[in-house]
Amino acid sequence: MSTARTRPDSEAPAEEPGATGAFDWFRALGPRGRRAFGGAFGGYGLDSYDYFTLPLSMVAISAYFSLDNGQTGLLTTVTLVVSAVGGALAGVLADRIGRVRALMITVITYAVFTVACGFAPNYETLLVFRALQGLGFGGEWAVGAILVAEYATAKHRGRTLGAVQSAWAVGWALAVVVYTLVFAFLDADTAWRVMFWTGALPALLVVYVRRHVSDAPEAAAARRTAGAGRGSFTAIFKKDLLRVTLFATLLSTGVQGGYYTLATWVPTYLKTERGLTVVGTGGYLAFLISGAFIGYLTGGYLTDRLGRKKNIALFAVLSAFGVIAYTHIPPGANGLLLVLGFPLGFCMSAIFSGFGSFLSELYPTAVRGTGQGFTYNSGRAVGAFLPTLVGQLSDSWGVGGALVLGAVGYGLAMVALLGLPETRGKELA
Template sequence: MLKWYTELTKGEKRTYWACFSGWGLDAMDTQMYALAIPTLLAVWGMTRGQAGILGTTVLIMASLGGWIAGILADRYGRVRVLQITILWFSAFTLLSAFTNSFWQLMITRGLQGLGFGGEWAVGAVLISETIRPQVRGRAVGSLQAGWAVGYGIAVLLSTLLFSTLEPSLAWRVLFAIGLLPTLLVLWIRRHIKEAPVFEQTRRANAADRPSIWAVFESPTRVTTFKAILLTFGIYGGNYVMITWLPAYLKLALHLSIANVGGYLAINILGSFSGAFLNGWMADRFGRRRTFIVIACLQAIAVATYTLASITLPVTLVLGFVLGTLQSGTAAGTGAYLAELFPTRIRASAQGLCGNAGRAIGAIMPTMVGLFSAKLGLGAAMGICACVSYLLVVTAALLLPETRGRDLAEVVQTSGAESVGEERELGNVR
């Protein structure tokens, strides 16, 4: 399944690891908040509704950050803007450690979200434009495993810190460690080059400066809105689980800190595996079919996990399945969004569509926080997640298939089809 990696060039491998590491460290900084929720509820007396609002704020700001970073990347280069976004989200994660109120943390987390959304958008475009079409789905999809790695590091750090320090200090130290990703920037500056397709397009159209509203111009805007619906469903469902699963395990299932870490480790291992599963399926069976199958399976798994009466051992095993499918839906967005839009607006489209979906999907964690007061935490999580995955299926049915598309040949997009060459590589393995 990993034979494709051995066939990459040295430059492709370096770009792959730069984007993998950036996404993983982004995940580490972002998931620190989810792991600190139970402590903040106790130390600051925050309500679950306020905790949900904090989670929503960072995702809304991520949509703005992704769009801004994408516009800048289309004008000034992917690699340069990637470095800026990593520095940005690291700095504001550190500043979160020094907050003393709900409002202060909302400001620092919101600003951190700008870099969080920007890093994903620019990194996804850079790797999509660097990797050749035959293995793009597997290469870009596997980057989602970086999220699992980063999340796993955050869980290990939180488990260690909350087991050895007072909770009121542990969460601050956890956020302070979020400065570490800045070290990655030094390596990127020395080893990573711009994608050839971007350089060629920039040289050929040196005077072309697309409007910031270009993604909403005809005939692109129809595809833009459909892509946003797709990512809304994906991230709405996923962020329900990412934001609330640690709290669910502790508050609803009454697990200890050590046991929560163990259960999350199984979930994260599944998430790591799901990234590779999606990439293989997307290159083998097509992008749309993969989204539909994985979203349907995830809805069933989430409903069983949160709404059914199951034993703790079953919860542990199902946590692996949840992680696999959760990562599987998100892993496909990077390559798919890149294949829907032309190079001149690809980064801005990727930043907007990917992160607008995050922003709208951010409603779901807040809804869980509010609904849990009447329905219970598990029921609220299950209902909100399942509705989200239904939207994934709907959007996938409306969008075109793009497997094997040469990004240099994507000229423009319209409602049901893309103008440009679309090659179906049914024999790709």
């Protein structure tokens, strides 16, 4: 078992040998680390909220602009494709100017352009604003995850980053609540715009981050000593890191392709093919989201106990089977659809719990932001073509039939794991 590293941060408490409390991972962060956790958790939760304003409003947007499913799916794809650029740039910034500064830039970016989407006069403008929103959306997770990973001990890093990941479910749930209320009291043509305007909320987080959050002292010192080697795209494609970069990108492509296919099209599937109302859709999504929240926390725990690769492999298999089962429930069996939403949300989220720790541990400090930002978001960009393909095929296959393509992504993830090392217990500095 790896021992906890010591920090020059005098505020960090020493871990008690053999401590097994449920919140030891949080106490081990120390005061500065806990503030960093709060900033990263809030940033990722609001990142999720801003992202889901689109999938939840897709039916209304499609009707307002008279879009077909292919055009609607493109709104998601362009967000995720541009997020690759935003994530890669944010990773470089994190290595060059620090994690906290880069975090603030990403949060401001996605908040501003989410609000702008609500003012779009036509489909083309909405497409552009959504693409620009992707710049901030792509960078926030990678930067926030690295910020917290560098405070976390090797012993607890998996569950610590799993807890950060759980913020995605919190933001998703908040978006569903707001969506249910907004669409219940406003006509659809106005409601979808109001949903985007509520995306201004993340701006408040920047005030907290600016005042209370700082980079981990050891990581900041290591970055400074790296000199010209900091934040270099060339470095992550050199011989010693090329294999890691290629297989980590493939891993991210598979997992995120499967996830975003479901996240984008399940609300539409529930409305158009299962005949659910706005309130009914919110109820079904509540089961999916509850499963997701518990899945993130459970996956974080298993990441530390089983290892990064075994956790991802386990939930890749379970997620693939879950997608197939969820989309093949016979008509009229909506009760079973409700019940299966929980395990589906659990599995498709638990697989992400190891990503923050795994990708952080695969790269040295000087290019950790660049490596994690590039691999996670490039994978998201390539995987983003699955939602568009589902949109194209749904006209002939139906949304439920086309959603099965999400299982293909999880198969790619299994292949990618063969080329990556296990990193459990690795010290970052």
